[in-house]
Amino acid sequence: MKYTSTINIPQFQEDLITWFEKEQRQLPWRENQDPYRVWVSEIMLQQTKVDTVIPYFQNFMEHFPTLTALAEANEQKVLKAWEGLGYYSRARNLQTAVKEVVAQYDAKVPNDPKQLADLKGVGPYTKGAILSIAFDKAEPAVDGNVMRVLSRILRIEEDIAKAKTRKTFESVVRDVISEENPSAFNQGLMELGALVCTPKKPSCLLCPVQEHCVAFSDGVEQSLPIKKKKIKQSLHTYFVLVVQDDAGNYLLEQRPDQGLLAQLWQFPMVKADEVDEKHLSAYVQEKFDVNVVEMKDLEPVKHVFSHLTWFLNVKHVTVKGDMTVPGHMEHLSKEEIKQYPLPVSHQNIYKQL
């Protein structure tokens, strides 16, 4: 289910478009509907702020005022005009696409969605932006602003970090877009997202469509949109030291009382990047003041947490001598260990004993 809320769509369209016509910023690419200029501006605006783009756009148009001029330009000169703007493949792809338009479409930007989509650097958003802004076609142009604004207006609680969520919002836009003025409607959504319905602290009291906004009405506008953070699935590699003395007892350590697996017990662990494997024996002798008699590999254990992965190289270490037991550790028989709470990964080690 996309959403369950309902709004007065014609009134929403009118309020949004009226606000956009009155409050829109005067930007160089809004001087006319030239598809080439719209196209260049949309490419430059990808992941880039308006204020950053303005001087680049003006300079670019002076150097390459027409689609044909850009197609015939020296690539190095194009890149020079892009210098500092970032994402340089945008510039190369744009010139590739412009050459394609010259060759295939008589130097006229196509207004066919499929033909546009085949152009290098023109994805779903840019395609919709060109179709609606340059050609007045009622096509969705869903960017981050649109997802944020509509997730609030309709209280759509989907994760906008997921790629496929864009399609959900394209479908939503098809439901609510103004067929009469899709250009102002699409731009109005984006302009509203940039000026009013901002990611942090949206200016709801000034919002021209406040009365349509379900999130505002429900008091949840601050917690939308839902955007789950990408968590690096980092890999943490350890040596696990199953230290057994000549009486058959094992060493267990308690984890810190904050953080991952707080206060649980485990066989002593050392990060693999903190001690070289060939120095493990010396490490054990030094740390526990014992003589290492034998060291044998047990089966390694892999454990996946929600946000990280442990890879545990397990060493069974037989020692001799009176062991120095640090404060956060215990010296326990195999039977006594059963009384202690272990993480699953260390239960899997215990099973090997």
Added chain:
DNA sequence: GACGCGTGGCA
């Protein structure tokens, strides 16, 4: 579907 791609502004 996840990742790399640039840069500048902001808290």
Added chain:
DNA sequence: TTGCCAAGCGT
């Protein structure tokens, strides 16, 4: 300081 973001796209 460090993360997070800002009109995405290609691979």
